[in-house]
Amino acid sequence: MKEKKILIVDDDPDILESLRLMLSLRNYEVETFTKGQEVFKTDFQPDLFLLDVWLSGEDGRDICKQIKETPSTQNIPVIMISASQALKNSVLEVGADAFLPKPFEMETLLSTIEELI
């Protein structure tokens, strides 16, 4: 089976690194960015986006909205993550397919990903 690709955006490099490690172990191909706008510049074609909400100057929800409004990406599932549980509703409103509050169990993340791709 061809490896599934996941694009992760989070402003914390350590979180990016740990997630990359975990997902690689589960045979996902992972690309990470600390800035949201990189999503629209890269050639990497993911099967799923994993987006943090607060991105040090950017709002992950705007990125999500843009993904969902762009024809080439609108069908790609988006999982949003945040330390603020209260953001759940607003995240689903901009078209995200799932929301996970930080910190989360890796098993929860993996099962959510598997459900979406």
Add this chain to the structure above:
Amino acid sequence: MKTASKRPENLQYLFAQSPVALAFFEGPDLIVDSANELMLDFMGRDEKIIGKPLLEAMPELKDQEFPDLLNQVYKTGKEYKGFEKAILIFKNGHLQSGFFDFIYTPIRNVEDVIIGVGAIATDVTEKVLSRLQFEDSESRFKFLVLNSDIPTAIYTGPEMKIELANDAMIYDVWGRDESIIGKTLRKVLPELEGQPFHDLLNDVYTTGETYSATEDRVDFMIDGTLQTFYYNFSYKALRNPNGEIYGILNMAVDVTELVESRKILEENKKALEDSEKQLRKMANSMPQQVWTATPDGKIDFVNQVVCEYYGIDENEIIGTTWGKYIHPDDLSSTIEVWRNAINNKSKYEVEYRLPDKTDTSKYFLSRAVPILNDNCEIIKWIGTNTDINEFKILQRQKDNFIGIASHELKTPVTSLKAYTQVLEHMLREEGDEYKAGMLKKMDNQLNKFTELINDLLDVTKIQTGRMQFNDDFFDFNELVAEIVGEVQPIASNHEIILESESISQVYADRDRIGQVITNLLTNAIKYSPEAEKIVVFTKEQNNEVRLCVQDFGIGIPNDKKDQVFQQFYRVSGTKEHTFPGIGLGLYICSQIIERTHGKIWVNSKEGEGSTFCFSLPITYPEEIAQLKKKS
């Protein structure tokens, strides 16, 4: 001048013009020789009687004494003086009575022989009649005085002799007996010496001007002691028919009781005013806004602090209600609190913002106490508004800080958790179960840390009213089973026994209710370290679903039962610090249940264990649909 004989003309003139009535009766038959006009008028006749004998001219005198008196004077030559003699004369067609003073004088000729009788008369009818009337009215007046209930006395002469006094005056006012009649006031009431009454009586007696006193003080010697009384009384001059003052009428009404009761009333009023002044002073010296209001909330007193805050006069505030001053956004919640207090006749506490004179809003804590009468009705509210603005700013800063801090804490925990789990996964792949187990424990501790952060965040959300609830229908028993399944593995010493009855679906925030159940279960485990089981049961009754968690642990002292749901409550006593926790769990539970319109409570016996329960109302889908429609 009507005359039968001839006399010198000047004499005749004098006779005619005399201001007294004059007549001359001649001879033994008393022939009317002459009579001036005044006399003719007295006699009720005209000049036709001249030359006629008296009895022929005035037959009505026949049975009266005058003809005899005249005859007597004629015969004896002795003058006769009559004083206030009554006479009946036929005048103007009918018999009239009159009174006359008169002199009958014998008239002699040059040979000293009596030739007739001269009569001089003065009409004193009016004088006599008025005296008779006066005497009559005086006796009637005396009768009235003696029988009157109003103390009355009459003093006569400048020496003020007690001429008359009724029983009311003698016994009730003076405290004396009837022997005082005829004695002078000075003698009878020596205690009046030094009091103003003798001077007053003297003034009235000399000037004739009535003196009226209202509530004048009089000291009388009663039963050997000088006692003070108050009277409304008058001194009125009494005049005889000649208009001369001969005495004083004294009437008096005892108003001692009235005056004294009013004095007491005035003293009480003054005491009340004094104490009100004192209270006002106290209220004005307080830094808080102090106010009182009528039962329906109309402000009837404010201290200076209130006036200064709004920059308006006290009178502009009195009569208004606090609704006029409270920030519109805080009004409905305040009214709710106030209505509750009215219904329960209880004191209340509420926080609201009050925009000041510059329209700057500050937070105040308003506390008010109802004052009840004997019928348990509210008669007044006494309240204070304390400026808690600084406190609220600090509290908000604290809440914001905790909110931000806990958010920031979660970021490194997320990273830590991720690495821990990656590492655990890698070690497990390598077959190193021992090291993987250590990392699993690390991960569990990170979960506990996350829970603490979440508790702090929840409290902050509760306090700022930002806790969100995503209500939906869910299977209550399924949730309970799920949580028991999650908690059981952590509880290494306890068996969790679940006894579920079949119950309805519940409409609430599933995650939040799950949070409450988890908390009750972990508490039960934590506070029963020696026990081996926890019993959880669910049931449905009275339109409610109920869940109870029973433990067999240390229990809660009776007086602490109500406090366990308060913020920061911790188990007290010597064991306190031996149990972990920051005292927020049950507070959060109670707030979640309260906001779901449910109830939470505990039954407990110290040393035997506790049973924590909560109930949630069952809401039916139709009601929810209606509620949603409305909103």
